[in-house]
Amino acid sequence: MTVERSLGEHEGSRRMKTELLVQMDGLARSEDLVFVLAASNLPWELDHAMLRRLEKRILVGLPSSPARQAMVSHWLPPLSCTGGVELRTELDYETLAKGMEGYSGSDVKLVCKESAMRPVRKIFDALESHQDGGSNMPVIQLETVTTADFLEVLTHTKPSARNLMDRYTAWDREYKSV
Structure with a gap:
């Protein structure tokens, strides 16, 4: 404006x-x-x-390592129940916070959302590969989000503000x- x-x-x-x-x-x-x-x-x-x-x-400035750790533990606690869906996590919060150096608060939130969606996408993949009309419907259970899942998401989600830090x-x- x-x-x-x-x-x-x-x-x-x-x-x-x-x-x-x-x-x-x-x-x-x-x-x-x-x-x-x-x-x-x-x-x-x-x-x-x-x-x-x-x-x-x-x-x-960008969030510090302890701030990023607090954000991840807030958005991906060990157990969360939202809308009747139970999501479990087994995360090394300190390692994840260190791996997100240069990430903004919105970047951290995006990585958390993407990490939480990984188990859901696996269910969608299982349902799509299931033959329609068959009696052996796959068991639908959300897998636990792990540190490895989170780190995999980090490889595909780059920080948005890193290139602008010199200008700031x-x-x-x-x-x-x-």
């Missing part, structure tokens, strides 16, 4: 940004206490007029205020 203005920008977008900036100036003169919190995944694309109005800038660091050096 507040990306840097350009010549090819639509007039309506330009007016909206101008109005937002005017209103933010009005907040500074108001007697009411208003706290504005803004967030951006691409701070280097922010309009400089907006940056001037946002006095404090804080770069929130450079932006933080230039605009840091806290």
Whole structure:
């Protein structure tokens, strides 16, 4: 919404940004206490007029190893029951957290979801390979998600922010205020 203005920008977008900036100036003169919190995944694309109005800038880095470990244990606990489906895990949380260096919080969540889906996909594969009309229906039971399953998912799921870390660091050096 507040990306840097350009010549090819639509007039309506330009007016909206101008109005937002005017209103933010009005907040500074108001007697009411208003706290504005803004967030951006691409701070280097922010309009400089907006940056001037946002006095404090804080770069929130990627999660630490203990934070990643806490996320994995939250999203893939040893036993979870959701919607009548029981999912069991046997995971070395510390090893997994170390293996996800450079992953963002959303990357960690995606890897957890993909790991949880591996047993479900195996059931789908078994059902698809089963002959229709046969009496020997395969037994449907979710397998336990293991550290090996998780590591296999990691080989196919790359961190989304790794290539941008240098840009974040450079932006933080230039605009840091806290």
